[in-house]
Amino acid sequence: MRVTPGMTADNALYNLQQGRSKLDQLQEQIASGSVINRPSDDPISTRQILAMQNGVTEGDQYLSNIEKGNIWLNITNTALTGMSSIMAQVKTIASNMISTSTDANMIANATTNLTQLKNQLIDLGNTQIGNQYVFGGFDNSTAPFDASGVFSGTDDPMKVDIARNSSVAINITGGDLLRGGTPAVGAGSGATAGTRPADIIDSIDKLIAAITSSSAADIVDGVKNMKASADQIAAAQSTVAGNMMRLDNAKTMIVNNQNTLKNIISSKQNVDYAKAATELSQQQTAFEAALSATAKISRLSLLDYI
Structure with missing residues (x-):
């Protein structure tokens, strides 16, 4: 040639x-x-890097959701801790009145204290984060509980996404917590005394009425209802603690996954x-x-x- x-x-x-x-x-x-400055430099690696960068961005959104969820759950837990302390006082008053139900001064002091404690429960039931009511569900137009304890919020679970196809509820529904459900179930008596779900507000009202009328049998029912009510709040605290742990575990997993993706991107790109x-x-x-x-x-x- x-x-x-x-x-x-x-x-x-x-x-x-x-x-x-x-x-x-x-x-x-x-x-x-950067090793890759345009897709044509390495089309396969470019596609892999873009997919991993999307994974990091997606993780950032989940981390933001988790942060907001943790704030909500922490405020909820603080309110529940206050409620638990109030219920301990209510139980003590109720137990003391079993043997002193006819003492006029004890009756006056007990009913006054129980009324104040019930009002504090209602105040905690109206706990807010900004302009949102923690126990009000999706209805934030008004406080979920009025002065007498009537619940007007919603019992919908409020969830945050922590991964694809995975979410965690961040709220405790107010109607279930303080009224035993929506509509309110009412205080138990006789065979139903001390059972759950418990209508905490109505149980305190019935206990006040029993103490005022010196009805020993109704006071005994009230003591049982107060124990069930305290257990109901403790169960809510346990639920909140479990959800907080799940959020923390999800956060750790997301951060570790993001670090892995960032290291791979760096090895391919830098x-x-x-x-x-x-x-x-x-x-x-x-x-x-x-x-x-x-x-x-x-x-x-x-x-x-x-």
Whole structure:
């Protein structure tokens, strides 16, 4: 096969262009700090990096949800702790009145204290975060409990997404917590005394009435109802604690997953400067040598052989 001067020139030009392109690529990588500066540099790795970056962004959203959920649950837990303390006092008063139900001064003090404690329960039932009622469900137009303890909120669970197809409830429904359900179930008596779900508000009202009328049997029922009521609040605290633990575990998993993805992205995307600098020096030398050789070859002609 005959190699013409034109073919030699074209081949030399092609090699120079390839060398220049590789040199430019190395310089761009060092300047940008990224191995991949456009999809065409490495289509497969680009797709993988984009997928992993989407995973990191998705994780950021879940972490934001978890942070908001933790705030809600912490406020809820604080309110429930206050309710638990109130119920302990209510139980003590109720137990003391079993043996002193006819003492006028004890009756007056007990009914006054129970009324105040019930009002405190209602106040805690109207706990807010900003303009949102913790125990009101999705209805935040008014306080979920009025002065007498009537519940007007919703009993819908409020959930936050912590992963794909996974969510956690962050609220305790007020109607279930203080009224035993929606509508309110009413205080238990006789065989139903001390059973759950318990209508805490109505049970306290019935206990006050029993103490005022010195009805020993009704006071005994009231003591049973107070224990069931305290257990109901303790169960709600346990639920909140479990949900908080689940959020914390999800947060740890998301953070670990994000760190793994970021490390993989870094290994694929970030330039190894020592390696790149060495390759740049080698490529620069090779390119300059190619330029010199091409310049010498391009001067040759038939006259050089005459």
